[in-house]
Amino acid sequence: MTEVAAAPTxxxxxxxxxxxxxxxxxxxxxxxxMGLVIVLALVFxxxxxxxxxxxxxxxxxxxxxxxxxxxxxxxxxxxxGRDIYSRIIYGSRLTLFIVVLVVVTSAPIxxxxxxxxxxxxxxxxxxxxxxxxxFLAVPKLLLALAFVAALxxxxxxxxxxxxxxxxxPYARLARAETLLIRNTDYVNAVRLAGASEWRIMMLHIVPxxxxxxxxxxxxxxxxxxxxxxxxxxxxxGAQPPLPEWGAMISTGRKFIFDQWWxxxxxxxxxxxxxxxxxxxxxxxxxxxxxxxxxxx
Amino acid sequence: MRKPRxxxxxxxxxxxLLSLAVTLFGLVLLTFLIGRxxxxxxxxxxxxxxxxxxxYQRVYLELGLDKPLLVQFGNYLSQLVRGDxxxxxxxxxxxxxxxxxxxxxTLELATIxxxxxxxxxxxMGVASAYWHDKWPDHVLRLVGxxxxxxxxxxxxxxxxxxxxxxxxxxxxxxxxxxxxxxxxPNVTGAILIDSLLAxxxxxxxxxxxxxxxxxxxxxxxxxxxxxxxxxSVMLQELNHEYxxxxxLKGAREVSVVMYHALRNAAIPLITVIALSxxxxxxxxxxxxxxxxxxxxxxxxxxxxxxxxxxAVLGGTILVGTVFVLLNTFSDLLYRIADPRSQDGKA
Numbered sequence: 188m189t190e191v192a193a194a195p196t197x198x199x200x201x202x203x204x205x206x207x208x209x210x211x212x213x214x215x216x217x218x219x220x221m222g223l224v225i226v227l228a229l230v231f232x233x234x235x236x237x238x239x240x241x242x243x244x245x246x247x248x249x250x251x252x253x254x255x256x257x258x259x260x261x262x263x264x265x266x267x268g269r270d271i272y273s274r275i276i277y278g279s280r281l282t283l284f285i286v287v288l289v290v291v292t293s294a295p296i297x298x299x300x301x302x303x304x305x306x307x308x309x310x311x312x313x314x315x316x317x318x319x320x321x322f323l324a325v326p327k328l329l330l331a332l333a334f335v336a337a338l339x340x341x342x343x344x345x346x347x348x349x350x351x352x353x354x355x356p357y358a359r360l361a362r363a364e365t366l367l368i369r370n371t372d373y374v375n376a377v378r379l380a381g382a383s384e385w386r387i388m389m390l391h392i393v394p395x396x397x398x399x400x401x402x403x404x405x406x407x408x409x410x411x412x413x414x415x416x417x418x419x420x421x422x423x424g425a426q427p428p429l430p431e432w433g434a435m436i437s438t439g440r441k442f443i444f445d446q447w448w449x450x451x452x453x454x455x456x457x458x459x460x461x462x463x464x465x466x467x468x469x470x471x472x473x474x475x476x477x478x479x480x481x482x483x
Numbered sequence: 484m485r486k487p488r489x490x491x492x493x494x495x496x497x498x499x500l501l502s503l504a505v506t507l508f509g510l511v512l513l514t515f516l517i518g519r520x521x522x523x524x525x526x527x528x529x530x531x532x533x534x535x536x537x538x539y540q541r542v543y544l545e546l547g548l549d550k551p552l553l554v555q556f557g558n559y560l561s562q563l564v565r566g567d568x569x570x571x572x573x574x575x576x577x578x579x580x581x582x583x584x585x586x587x588x589t590l591e592l593a594t595i596x597x598x599x600x601x602x603x604x605x606x607m608g609v610a611s612a613y614w615h616d617k618w619p620d621h622v623l624r625l626v627g628x629x630x631x632x633x634x635x636x637x638x639x640x641x642x643x644x645x646x647x648x649x650x651x652x653x654x655x656x657x658x659x660x661x662x663x664x665x666x667x668p669n670v671t672g673a674i675l676i677d678s679l680l681a682x683x684x685x686x687x688x689x690x691x692x693x694x695x696x697x698x699x700x701x702x703x704x705x706x707x708x709x710x711x712x713x714x715s716v717m718l719q720e721l722n723h724e725y726x727x728x729x730x731l732k733g734a735r736e737v738s739v740v741m742y743h744a745l746r747n748a749a750i751p752l753i754t755v756i757a758l759s760x761x762x763x764x765x766x767x768x769x770x771x772x773x774x775x776x777x778x779x780x781x782x783x784x785x786x787x788x789x790x791x792x793x794a795v796l797g798g799t800i801l802v803g804t805v806f807v808l809l810n811t812f813s814d815l816l817y818r819i820a821d822p823r824s825q826d827g828k829a
Contacts, residue, residue, distance in 0.1 A: 321509030324807045326765040326799075329783075333514065333799045336787050337521040409632055416634050417769055421787060436637050440773075443640050444648045454637030462632035469628070 212474055219470020225463030232279040242270035244277040244430050253446045263448040266438055271449065274430035275456050281342060281431045282460065285415045285424075286408050288346040289353055294404055296350075297357025298396060302388050304358070305365025316362065319355045327352040328414060335423040342425040345418045349411055360403055364396040398475040405468035409461040416457045432457050503811050510803045514796045515559050520552070522792075563800070569793035573786060578797035581782060586801070587672025588658065589771065589778030592697055593763040595675075599702025600709050600763075601756060607706070608713020612721060613740060623710065630707030635700060635766060639773035642696050654692040656775030663689055697767075697774040704766050705759040712755040713748070720744040750821045757813030761806040 195201035213219060232239060241261065248268035256263045262271040304315035322330075334348040335341075368374060374391055382391075418424035419433025427434065432453040439450025526543050534542075547555050562569070568578035611623040646652045654660065658674055667674070667681045675694070678686040720726065721744050729739045764779075771780030779798055786794035 317505060318509070321506055321513070324506050324810055325510055325513060325803050326761065326806050328765050328768065329799045329802055330513070330517075332768070332783070332787060333517050333795050334521065336790065336792065336795050337517045339522075413632075413634055417636065420634075420636050420769070421772070421784060423787065433634070436634070436640070440640060443644050447644050450637070450640055454634060454641065457634045457637065458629075458632055461634070462628065465628050465632050 209474065213470060216470040216473070218466045222463040222466030222468075222470065225459060226467060229279050229283065229460055229463070232276050233283045236277050236280060240270075240273035240276045242273040244269060244274040245428055246270075253442060253449065255446070256448055262452040263446070265435070265449050266442065271435070271452050274435060275432065275453055278430040278432045278435065278453065278456065279460075281425055281429060282412060282415070282457075285342065285346045285349070286411050288343070289349045289411045289415075290404055290408065292346075293350045293353035293407075294357050294400055297354035297359075298361045298393060298400060300354070301358035301361025301363075302365050302392055302396065305362040306369050306384065306388050306392060312362075315358070319358045322352065322355040323359070325352075328417065331414060331418065332421070332423065335418060340423045340426055342429065342431070345415055345424040348418070349414050352414075353407060353411065356403060356407075357400060360399055361393075361396045364399060365392055368392050368395050402468060402472045402475050405464055405471050409464035409468065412457060412461045412464070499811075499815070503807070506807050506811075507804060510800065510807065511560060511563060512556070514800055514803075515556050517799075518792055518796050519546075519548075519555060519559075568797035568800070571786065571794040571797075572791045573789040573794065578794050581794065582779065582797055582801050585777060585779050585782045588674075588776060589764065589767050589780060591673040591675065592694065592771070592776060592778060593701065593760065593767050595694065595698040596701025596763050596767075597705055597756070597760050599698060600705030600759060603702065604706040604709030605713050605752070607710040609717055609740065609745060611710065611714040612717035615718060615721075620714075624714070627707045627710045630703050631711075635704050636769040636773050638703075639697070639700055639770055642700060643773065646696060653695045654689065656693075656773075658693055658777055659686060659689050660693075697770050697776055701763055701766060701770055705763055708759050708762065709752075709755060713752060716748040716751050716755075717744060720748045723747075750817060753816050753820065754813045757809045757816075761809045764802050764805060 195204055213223075241259075246269060248264070251260065251264045251268035253266060254260050254264040254268070260270050260272070262275065265271055265274070300315050300319065304312040304319075330352050331345075331348040334351055335344050338344045338347070369392065374387060377387055377391055415424055416431075416433030416436070419431040420437045422434070422437060425431030425434055427438075435453040436450045436457075439446075439453070442449050526539055526546065526548065530538055530542050543549065547558055550558075566579055568582070570576065571578045571581055574581055607623050607627070611620045614620045643655065647655045658664075663686050667677045667683055667686055670677050670680055674690045675687060678684075678690055721740075723744075726739060726744055729743050730736075734743070767776075767778060768780035768783055770776070771778045772784040775781065779802060783795060783798045786798070
């Protein structure tokens with residue numbers, strides 16, 4: 188910075204300034220901006236799916252079965268003559284649904300466990316972290332597969348299964364942050380002033396963990412999309428006729444040699460969205476978590 | 484007062500084994516919960532909805548579901564320790580026998596994939612760190628990031644379409660061509676080694692052309708992780724002062740990077756490679772189903788479709804155990820290889 192700005196006079200002003208500087212630094216990262224644009228496009232598709240789609244994603248039209256890409260069927264038609272383009276557009280809703288469901292469940296669970304373990308220490312810490320380590324040590328995809336197999340296939344069950352495997356990294360992260368914060372002067376001051384441990388954790392420690400949790404979440408979203416697609420591909424995720432991208436690849440698999448577009452298009456969708464989350468995560472990590480490089 | 488070294492070592496070893504045992508116990512407990520508690524009715528999962536009442540009752544008693552949960556878990560545990568994983572409903576053979584039969588094929592594929600990943604990933608990471616934030620770094624990072632983001636089963640399908648169907652460069656799904664199947668005596672379970680042992684060059688070549696695509700894909704999958712971690716480890720090393728010292732003393736750049744920095748980076752890289760080996764065993768589930776590779780992944784896939792829980796859980800335990808052992812092993816190797824981790828801390 189070239190000029191020394193006057194000290195902020197209010198909390199709001201300080202926050203606004205912080206935000207502006209964040210936006211400025213973020214806009215200098217072209218790949219991160221690209222990721223953000225694609226993610227926003229995904230949200231846009233999900234919201235305005237009925238307007239963007241050219242066909243009803245469930246409308247079966249057997250004469251058009253496996254039609255090649257054309258002016259009416261932009262990306263071709265699938266084995267029941269449904270428009271693949273429209274199905275991909277509607278599929279963005281399912282993808283977002285799973286991602287959001289997993290993130291809003293796994294991140295708070297992990298955060299809570301990590302903060303409690305880190306703050307109390309001792310026996311609680313040891314037990315909680317041992318459980319976390321067991322979950323970390325088990326192969327994720329297999330655990331999710333077994334879990335959905337037991338629970339029965341379905342989009343919500345798939346999200347639950349992914350949650351089951353996704354929370355441990357958050358717990359580790361939150362615990363590490365908590366250990367650094369729990370004995371800082373400001374936390375001790377709050378403690379001396381008579382705040383309960385619960386209040387300290389929720390109002391003073393958790394907010395300090397958010398930036399690293401957000402970074403981790405962004406990266407995780409890419410992984411969640413891939414796992415959900417994998418579950419859908421195996422047939423344990425979203426069930427037909429839902430236009431889930433992984434399940435669409437699975438039906439297209441039978442026609443890969445002669446009607447390659449059936450399986451190829453949804454795969455591109457998964458790839459682009461997951462790449463976007465990774466690019467966004469990369470940029471956010473550089474901005475929000477400067478000390479990550481030393482820790483890992 | 485310092486404790487005698489032998490005692491300290493012993494305590495370390497005991498603690499180590501204990502933590503390994505606890506992790507494995509946790510793995511078994513998890514699979515037990517998934518198999519017995521998560522399904523609303525495990526019997527129904529086995530016999531189906533149309534089974535007569537008598538069959539239902541028999542299976543109910545056979546599973547020991549009338550006993551308390553703790554007793555059930557004890558029985559489950561003792562069965563597992565005796566190597567009894569139950570019987571697979573789809574193959575009607577003991578699950579363990581099935582798994583051990585399919586495991587070598589998976590191991591072979593994952594090992595070759597890992598070798599490819601190391602062969603390309605480590606140099607990529609080193610180059611990326613050396614030209615940090617210059618264009619080679621950006622290009623290499625993007626290559627790695629694509630590997631992180633692409634659904635591997637889809638890439639497998641596309642690769643099969645392009646290289647097998649369109650270009651006909653490689654052979655299609657399966658391990659060898661149909662008429663080569665069962666020709667070579669099964670010695671190690673790895674087709675490449677077995678065919679060489681039998682002196683069948685033709686089969687060896689055929690197996691390579693079958694393996695090329697899945698192995699390269701798994702290689703790319705692990706390369707993404709390996710190159711990324713190599714880059715970050717090498718970045719740290721290259722910033723150390725000993726690198727500067729070596730340069731000041733007039734060492735050539737190649738020797739500074741390869742001999743000084745990479746050697747120090749090698750220790751953390753061992754952990755990375757062990758972890759990605761575990762990841763490959765898991766990643767092969769999807770790849771094997773695409774390429775019809777007769778390994779654990781394919782077995783799990785067909786068991787999942789048949790709702791064959793014994794086989795699914797058995798496979799999870801097997802791969803999970805290998806995974807845990809790999810993690811522990813790499814941890815151990817790290818401690819042995821890095822003198823800094825031996826004294827004092829940890």
